[in-house]
Amino acid sequence: MKFEPFLIENLRIEDLISDGRGLARHEDRVIMIKNAIPEDVIHAWVYKKQKKYFEAEVKEIISPSSKRTTAQCEHFGICGGCKLQYLNYDTQLQFKQKQVEDAILRIGKLQPKTVLPIQGSEKTFFYRNKLEFSFSSFAWKNDKNAPDEWNALGFHVPNFWDKVVNIEKCYLQNELVNKIRNAIRLYALENGLTFYNPREQKGFLRNLLFRTTEFTHQLMVGLILGDSLPEKQLKLVQFITDRFPEITTFITIINSKKNDSYADLAWEVHKGEGYIYEFLEDKKFRISPLTFFQTNSLQALKLYQTIKSWISKPVEIIYDLYAGCGSIGIFVSDLAKKVVGIEYVPSAVIDAEHNLKINQLHHLEYFAGDMSKILTSEFIQKQGKPDVIITDPPRAGMDEKVVKRLLEIEAETIIYVSCNPSTQARDLQILAEKYVLEAIHPFDMFPHTHHVENLALLKLK
Ligand SMILES: C[S@@+](CC[C@H](N)C(=O)[O-])C[C@H]1O[C@@H](n2cnc3c(N)ncnc32)[C@H](O)[C@@H]1O
Structure with missing residues (x-):
């Protein structure tokens, strides 16, 4: 029998499950609700039936939980990261x-x-020492009538393999990283550099990697390119390294494969050693673009x-x-x-x-x-x-x-x-x-x- 979505009114959230969704019970049903937290009372829109439970989203919050707080990030809810921001720490x-x-x-x-x-x-913010952003010629758009193609540099939107939400400010890495990322996007737009088209699998700019250190204050920038265009690449690297002397090392990787993984590819060093170094107490660690740390x-x-x-x-x-x-x-x-x-x-x-x-x-x-x-x-x-x-x-x-x-x-x-x-x-x-x-x-x-x-x-x- 075809499942018909339905509304449940005044549902009280009892618990959180391991993936961060709220759990509630209604009659003999167990319901998992996105973005709902214990003590919330909500109207829930039940959109899917699984074998043992129903999946729902919040239609309206009737009485918010005292554990709720306001999410800081303007991209919250669209970007897949930092999903529990609405829950106090x-x-x-x-x-x-x-x-x-x-x-x-x-x-x-x-x-x-x-x-x-x-x-x-x-x-609780700005704590990550590694982040990878994607370039895409298909930006996530809030307005359904906006043109389909628009260049974005940010994170993939969950469940949309080709869509990237353009990130202006990310709370995961320090402010310098935000400035560099936005400067690269602007430079690319002003200079007509192509953003990767995931549907046609072509385009010059593909991914952007940042690695930082906590104790030595070093910064690695890695640009992953879909094509080898040495002149354009050099001009972009020159522009960014001149503008941001704080960059310790700058590398590029050419990835013309169909998938985004570049762990098996060689990198070219344009500034510094191609590595950064971190200290944990008296021990020193070399971090390469691909090292797990x-x-x-x-x-x-x-x-x-x-x-x-x-x-x-x-x-x-x-x-x-x-x-x-x-x-x-x-x-x-x-x-x-x-x-x-x-x-x-x-x-x-x-x-x-x-x-x-x-x-x-x-x-x-x-x-x-x-x-x-x-x-x-x-x-x-x-x-x-x-x-x-x-x-x-x-x-x-x-x-x-x-x-x-x-x-x-x-x-x-x-x-x-x-x-x-x-x-x-x-x-x-x-x-x-x-x-x-x-x-x-x-x-x-x-x-x-x-x-x-x-x-x-x-x-x-
Ligand atoms: C969670 S990381 C831990 C790394 C390290 N202990 C640290 O704290 O930085 C897990 C590591 O296990 C390695 N690994 C995964 N499967 C493995 C296997 N079957 N045999 C050996 N190592 C494996 C991965 O390459 C990765 O470096």
């Missing part, structure tokens, strides 16, 4: 804390000995400090699994005689090895490859049994084979860093066969989003 933190605790209890079926309160972010540097520092405090005393061997450019292993390396890192992406391992050199560290070694293939019993025999394992997998969590391997290794301590409480809880449940969950400590790395990071401390029974 304390409530965002409570929501994230509950999300982690629920996952550990519901999915992991575990009760941690200690549940630490979430570490809120010192900066925790996106909120101030929070990363607190996270790493907590990991270090959980190791607490000098040990023989630490394993740093899913090591990226080696940042966690290097940060805690003073506590170990030997650190062994494993990471999938070869260029990240090259970065990690470079970071060893610039920190004059000789007791760390990195191995490139898939975790389940590298972390074998022969490998462990050769490298030595670790006292501490730090594991920081991607959102999908660890492969079951890897979790089972951790059970075989029987390290005294495991510290599990996760950006997805559900997959972490799943893995912790398997580890519970031999480990006690001593503590969990959520961290808010991404204010105004539903994302949460969680640290878990496990001790061998």
Whole structure:
């Protein structure tokens, strides 16, 4: 039977679900509502039926929740970022804390000995050290009658693969980045440079990357171009680097592929070294245009400090699994005689090895490859049994084979860093066969989003 959208009046929101939507019940139905928060009373427009619940949007707020606040950003609601801006920050933190605790209890079926309160972010705006904007010849338009084609530089609009909302001011990175981005857009318009046409897959200007540092105040600008037009490229780079001497390094990448990913492409350096450098306490890190580095540097520092405090005393061997450019292993390396890192992406391992050199560290070694293939019993025999394992997998969590391997290794301590409480809880449940969950400590790395990071401390029974 065809679903007919319908209105529910005076619906009271009870809770928030993990993707940030409000949850309410009406008769025997569960309803998920975009942009609604606990204690709101709303008229809801139910537009979709899923197997177990209905999806709705706010038609009218009848009585706003006391947890509501005004979103700062003028692009809020259209741009896909910072979706929880209308929720006051304390409530965002409570929501994230509950999300982690629920996952550990519901999915992991575990009760941690200690549940630490979430570490809120010192900066709730301007906290990101990496942002990527897109050029598009199809701007999002608020006015339906506006011409379809208009050049925009900003973020993709959710559910519209070809539409980009033009961003005048983004609250995620400092004001200088806003100025540079707007200057590039203006220069491009005045000089007739083409913005990427995602439907025809052609155009000169494609993406714009900014990487900043918190403690060394460096700035990388990366321009990703759909075409090689050396003269136009040089003039644009010259204009921007002359106007903004604060730019530490400027690189360009030519991406004439059909997809936007440029992780496999070479870059050309026009100013500086093509790298920027960040300090976390006394350790220095080189960041290339493609290196993974925790996106909120101030929070990363607190996270790493907590990991270090959980190791607490000098040990023989630490394993740093899913090591990226080696940042966690290097940060805690003073506590170990030997650190062994494993990471999938070869260029990240090259970065990690470079970071060893610039920190004059000789007791760390990195191995490139898939975790389940590298972390074998022969490998462990050769490298030595670790006292501490730090594991920081991607959102999908660890492969079951890897979790089972951790059970075989029987390290005294495991510290599990996760950006997805559900997959972490799943893995912790398997580890519970031999480990006690001593503590969990959520961290808010991404204010105004539903994302949460969680640290878990496990001790061998
Ligand atoms: C969340 S990041 C952690 C990076 C690092 N620990 C840090 O704090 O900067 C996860 C890392 O796991 C790596 N990775 C993903 N799948 C992997 C696999 N199967 N084997 C080894 N490393 C993998 C990714 O390349 C990425 O660098």
